[in-house]
Amino acid sequence: MPIPKLYLKSSMDVNLLTDNLQSYIDDTVISVFDTMLGMELSPSVPGAFFRVTEPQLIGMVGLAGSVTALVCLRVPESFSHRLTRAMMGLAEEEALSEPDINDVIGELANITAGKLKSCFRIADQPCNLSLPTIIRGHTIEVESVSGAKRHSYTFLHENEPIVVEFYSYNQEEKG
Amino acid sequence: MKTPKILLIDDSKATRAIVAKTLASHECEILEAANGALGLEAARAHRPDLIILDMTMPVMDGAETLRALKTASELRPIPVIMLTANSNPEEKEQMKTLGATDYITKTQKPRLILECVISLIGLQAKPAAIAV
Numbered sequence: 564m565p566i567p568k569l570y571l572k573s574s575m576d577v578n579l580l581t582d583n584l585q586s587y588i589d590d591t592v593i594s595v596f597d598t599m600l601g602m603e604l605s606p607s608v609p610g611a612f613f614r615v616t617e618p619q620l621i622g623m624v625g626l627a628g629s630v631t632a633l634v635c636l637r638v639p640e641s642f643s644h645r646l647t648r649a650m651m652g653l654a655e656e657e658a659l660s661e662p663d664i665n666d667v668i669g670e671l672a673n674i675t676a677g678k679l680k681s682c683f684r685i686a687d688q689p690c691n692l693s694l695p696t697i698i699r700g701h702t703i704e705v706e707s708v709s710g711a712k713r714h715s716y717t718f719l720h721e722n723e724p725i726v727v728e729f730y731s732y733n734q735e736e737k738g
Numbered sequence: 739m740k741t742p743k744i745l746l747i748d749d750s751k752a753t754r755a756i757v758a759k760t761l762a763s764h765e766c767e768i769l770e771a772a773n774g775a776l777g778l779e780a781a782r783a784h785r786p787d788l789i790i791l792d793m794t795m796p797v798m799d800g801a802e803t804l805r806a807l808k809t810a811s812e813l814r815p816i817p818v819i820m821l822t823a824n825s826n827p828e829e830k831e832q833m834k835t836l837g838a839t840d841y842i843t844k845t846q847k848p849r850l851i852l853e854c855v856i857s858l859i860g861l862q863a864k865p866a867a868i869a870v
Contacts, residue, residue: 598845599756650752652759663751670750673794674844677823692794692823 585609588716588727591678595671596720600649604725607716611726614639620664621698621705622672628690630683630731634676635705636668637726643668645723669695675727705730742859743784745769747777747803748792748821753844757790757821760848764861774798778806781813787859790851791838793822793829801836808837817858819851 589606596602613619618640626632638646647659647667673695680690711730718725744766746754751772758768769784771777774791775798781789789807793800800820807813817839822829825843833841840854855861 594845598847647752651755666750667752670752673750674823677794677843678825678845681825689828694794694796 584714584729584731585716587679587682588714588729591675591682592716592718592725592727595674595678596718596725599671599674600646602649602720604718604720607718607727609714609716611637611715611728612717613637613724613726615702617641618699618701619703620668621703622668623696623698623705624669624672624676625693626676626680626690627693629688630680630690632679632732633705633711633728633730634672634679635726635728635730636672636675637703637728638668639723640699642723642725646671665697669697679729739862741765741767742788742861743767743769743786744855744859745771745777745780745784745786745789747771747774747780747789747795747800749773749795750792753792753821756848757851760852761855761861764852764856764863766855766861774800774803774806777803778813781807781816782810785812786816788855789816789818790821790855791818793820793824793833801833804833804836804838819854819858821851 585607593604596604619637620640620643622636624634626634643664644659647653647664648655650667651663653659673692676692680692705728711732714729716727744761746757746768748754749772754770761768769780769786771780773795777791791800791803804818807816807818818837820833820838820841821844823844825845830841839858842851842854
């Protein structure tokens with residue numbers, strides 16, 4: 564059953580979003596992977612669990628306005644190939660290009676951030692999404708600026724990890 | 739009968755592929771553009787019967803593209819479906835005020851796009867393949 568959306572009265576209430584954050588992220592990510600890829604994910608467990616021996620891809624999208632946050636979607640590089648084939652309808656023998664892989668991870672991060680944004684809507688206050696950014700590498704750490712709270716959740720699809728990190732900025736501390 | 743032309747304007751090749759696959763069961767010609775500026779050029783050159791337009795794009799975003807489409811007299815009558823990662827009631831109202839015919843979020847089932855397109859321009863289903 565979908566979780567009711569959280570309608571904040573003002574930006575001061577933004578800390579309320581962290582109370583049910585895991586439920587919102589579970590609802591969002593499970594629905595995005597089902598709709599866009601036809602992939603079933605297990606509910607998340609708190610924490611970021613990924614194989615450090617394998618290169619990873621991170622898709623990042625910022626939210627700015629009534630809610631200020633950064634949404635990161637992190638997957639192993641080998642799994643990003645599978646996601647790209649599934650989303651673009653490519654056969655196993657068809658070659659993948661780096662721009663296509665970046666496009667798929669960026670679009671998944673974008674749709675995830677867009678759906679999450681709607682969960683944290685503040686009436687009459689705009690909130691905009693940034694264009695997605697992609698990072699790839701072996702040992703990637705996303706470091707937040709002072710005042711940001713990091714929340715990590717790991718989903719699994721057939722033992723492949725999908726890590727969603729949410730960095731929320733307290734509007735008052737942001738100054 | 740003329741095959742309807744549908745112009746997909748979205749910077750994500752993956753999303754364009756999903757929409758094209760969703761419409762593939764029906765008779766239509768799909769045209770693609772990767773941003774609003776290229777989409778406007780394609781709309782002027784090909785005069786599509788329908789435009790499916792993403793909101794968040796580089797170069798020219800969906801709102802700016804919609805404004806340009808609706809201020810060009812020759813393009814104004816073309817129905818525009820906004821396709822967006824956001825599901826925001828204020829944005830939906832704003833886009834309808836600017837002239838969008840409908841507003842679909844990317845997290846809704848792709849089948850909804852097909853139903854919306856059929857209701858607007860009446861696509862015909864392709865005949866099923868005949869087994870020999």
